[in-house]
Amino acid sequence: MVYVADMGNNRIQVFDNDGTYKTEIKNIGAPRAICISPGANQFLFSSNSNPTEDPFLNGEIYKMQLDGTVIGRFGKAGHQFKEFGMVNAIDCRDPNTLYVAEMMNWRVQKVSLK
Numbered sequence: 001m002v003y004v005a006d007m008g009n010n011r012i013q014v015f016d017n018d019g020t021y022k023t024e025i026k027n028i029g030a031p032r033a034i035c036i037s038p039g040a041n042q043f044l045f046s047s048n049s050n051p052t053e054d055p056f057l058n059g060e061i062y063k064m065q066l067d068g069t070v071i072g073r074f075g076k077a078g079h080q081f082k083e084f085g086m087v088n089a090i091d092c093r094d095p096n097t098l099y100v101a102e103m104m105n106w107r108v109q110k111v112s113l114k
Helices: none
Strands: 002-006 011-015 021-025 034-036 044-047 061-064 070-074 087-094 097-102 107-112
Touching (some): 002 034, 034 087, 044 087
Antiparallel strands (some): 002 011, 034 044, 044 061, 061 070, 087 097, 097 107
């Protein structure tokens, strides 16, 4: 499956490997960055990114099952640890350790979820 962050339409679109539309995941804010963890028990992480007009409006990171079921979320907009300003990349090679890159704060945060 191919997961596509669609910030402009507040959703993640899901396609099969042939490009056939399968479903969409909504009610998770405006995802700019997504990541799927490796392994047998995979998780989908998604940023609730901030609109350009107000880069510190949102800031949550959602953790979901691949079907879009939200398991949890953390973070808020801001400049402190576990606060985010326009998340544009997430690395989730380890589902308990994320690297979150932010455009507005010009940094990458390492976040442990244990």
